Amino acid sequence: MGKASDTASAIGCLLGLALIAVLWSQHWALGVGGIVLLVIVVGMFAQPTECGICGNKLKKTSYKWELEGKKVRVCPSCNSALEKKRSREALKKHL
Numbered sequence: 333m334g335k336a337s338d339t340a341s342a343i344g345c346l347l348g349l350a351l352i353a354v355l356w357s358q359h360w361a362l363g364v365g366g367i368v369l370l371v372i373v374v375g376m377f378a379q380p381t382e383c384g385i386c387g388n389k390l391k392k393t394s395y396k397w398e399l400e401g402k403k404v405r406v407c408p409s410c411n412s413a414l415e416k417k418r419s420r421e422a423l424k425k426h427l
């Protein structure tokens with residue numbers, strides 16, 4: 333599922349860049365406006381809607397974790413699993 337949306341967003345980015353190029357060739361202010369619009373649109377669609385671990389659809393509550401240097405959004409159940417894992421690892425250090 334992730335791959336399909338990656339392709340879609342890549343195509344969206346290319347289309348957006350092409351649009352900006354066209355707008356920019358008309359007037360620089362149009363190009364700047366296009367960039368602002370693109371950033372807003374990308375920001376709206378860039379929100380991951382699936383849990384980064386189990387792939388379940390995320391509802392209202394999602395949690396941010398940094399795993400192996402990557403920021404991921406996880407669902408509440410994976411969040412509690414991660415918290416347990418983290419506390420277990422923290423505990424190990426003290427034992």
Ligand SMILES: [Zn+2]
Pocket residue numbers: 383384385386387388406407408409410411
């Ligand atoms: Zn999950």
